[in-house]
Amino acid sequence: MKAFVMTMDAMVAVSFMLTAMIMLSAMSLEPSAPRGAYMKEMTLDLLSVIEKSGTLGNLMDGNSTGIRSLLEATPDQVCMSVYIANSTGQTIAVIPKNGCGALGSEVQVASRHFVYYGQLYMLKAESWRKEGVG
Amino acid sequence: MGTKKGQIWSLDFTASVVLLTFILLFSLLMWNSLAVRWKTSEGYRQMQTDALFASDALMTTSGRPYSWEMRSQIDNNVSMIGLARTRNELSRMKIEKLVASNASAYDAVKGMLGLGRYELFINITSIGPGSVHYEFGKHAGALNDSVVYERFGLIEGAPVKARVEVWR
Helix, strand or coil, X not given: CHHHXXXXXXXXXXXXXXXXXXXXXXXCCCCCCCHHHHHHHHHHHHHHHHHHCCHHHHHHCCCCHHHHHHHHCCCCCEEXXXXXXXXXXXXXXXXXXXXXXXXXXXXXXXXXXXXXXXXXXXEEEEEEECCXXX | CHHHHHHHHHHHHXXXXXXXXXXXXXXXXXXXXXXXXXXXXXXXXXXXHHXXXXXXXXXXXXXXXXXXXXXXXXXXXXXXXXXXXXXXXXXXXXXXXXXXXXXXXXXXXXXXXXXCCCEEEEEEEECCCCCCEEEEECCCCCCCCEEEEEEEEEECCEEEEEEXXXXX
16 A cells, blocks of 8 residues: 555656646747837837928828828837827827727837927827737 | 565566656656757847847948948948938948948948848838839848848938848
8 A cells, every 4th residue: 555655656746747847848938029129219210210201390281191101111010109299298199000909018109309380399109019910 | 475576576666667767768858859949049039139239230320430331342441330321311322332242241241230140131112102122131031030120211311111131
């Protein structure tokens, strides 16, 4: 009986060990991209291009075509939104990328200020990773 | 009776040795497989970081010396490669010099971007209307490990997209 109990004990220990090893082996070792850093750089790129290409002036004049084509040119797995706020902090324009829902869990934000006809405004961009893509 | 007891011990011993050998072999194989996967994963992560730094250098810096594109060739006197005049504002002359040096300075350019261990492909195209199309480097095959970063820039005020692909 004693021998049987010891065998059971050993079997349980071996099963535990095998299970642990199988679980470890099946564990996902997918490399995590430096996503935060890349998204931040993309957001800064976008603001820079909006500012230097004249797209910002067009947006302030009511033409958002340029910004929309920039947003649509971002990779599929990236969601972005561009905001313009006035000096009181009130948002006066929001241009989201098509097909993007609510903000994701890790949002990168960048902003800069500009003056338009003597008024101070803020240009802000937010980016996050689209759920379930890539 | 004594002989029978001996046989039971023997069977018991054989069974335990077989089981132990199986467990040891299984553990060794499993450990080896995990070590290979960890190493591959770490290598891929490093490639991602190197590719991001390279894309940043191209899109936000001018290179060193500043007017490296005016030299007859990209040689040891050029220590850094960058395509920008200011952040994201790309110089057409720098891009054209880079593209023209594809055959003669591909390895040197990779080295300057910190990508000596990998292969590199850069593609710059217009966003929206425009006919900008520049390519530098070597295309990745379908089976290669690759990292792609897409960045925005401007050439003479017109938005462009730069696709930087690093692969091995």
